Amino acid sequence: MTDLVDHIRRDSAALADAAASNPAAAIARYEGWTQLDLLVHTGSVHRRTLEVVRTRSQERMGRVFPPDEAWGTVLPWFRQGAALMADALETTDPRTPVWAFGPDPCVGSWRVRMALETTVHRWDAQRAVGDPGPIDPLLATRGIGEFGVLWAAALPTGGIEGDLGLRATDVGRTWTLAVVEGAARLAPGDADDAVTGMASGLYLWLLGRIPLEEMIVSGEVAAWDRAIHALPDARR
Secondary structure, eight states, rough: HHHHHHHHHHHHHHHHHHHHHHHOOOTTTTTTTBHHHHHHHHHHHHHHHHEEEEEHOOOOOOOOOOOOHHHHHHHHHHHHHHHHHHHHHHHOOOOOBBBOOOOOOOOHHHHHHHHHHHHHHHHHHHHSSSSOOOOOOOOOHHHOOOOOOOOHHGSSOOOOOOOOEEEEETEEEEEEEEETTTTTEEEEESSSEEEEEEHHEEEEEEEESOOOGGEEEOOHHHHHHHHHHOOOOGOO
16 A cells, blocks of 8 residues: 555656646646646545545545645645655545545545545656656556446446457556446456557557557557547546
8 A cells, every 4th residue: 555655646746747848738638737747636535535534524525725825836736746745645544434436435446546536647747748658557557457346337338249358568468348237347357359559558448548540459449449438538
């Protein structure tokens, strides 16, 4: 669990540094966004998490935004919020029950969620100004699992006829996306039609960050690729 907080600290700092290097750089994943918008978004999620953990809230809370969106306000606000959130997550018993997304509403689940949220948006910020560093393979593996829990069921499954294998070569893990009673489900397994790559690449593809052409493809996967890229931005 401490490793997750370490990831949050490192990726928050890297995100802020990348954003500060070119505040006007466009964020490819979000039309019309610049680094400023990305910091406001990620920082507002961090601040909400801080309040959930600090107050032990059992109810869903809204995001917490900066007092204004001037660059001179947002950058230090983001850095401070990330540090406060990381401290709160580190010093609070992970078993503490609080409102959270998913089936295990506790502080520990927020450690995972914020590590993933932050590393993906660190990647976004670095991509906007150059070559982004990959996501840690074990963290990306957690992200693939989280995709199955939180977002797979929202995939539009029309036109999908077979299962899809996901093969992460660097961690030796495989999963299967299958349509069960009209909804996509992720489970351990494999399939003949498959997408293969590093765990980081698989996770980023599932989040609509990189094209299928950057992965190794076996069989017919176009329908799954269309479904992945048709998901709403709420999960990204």
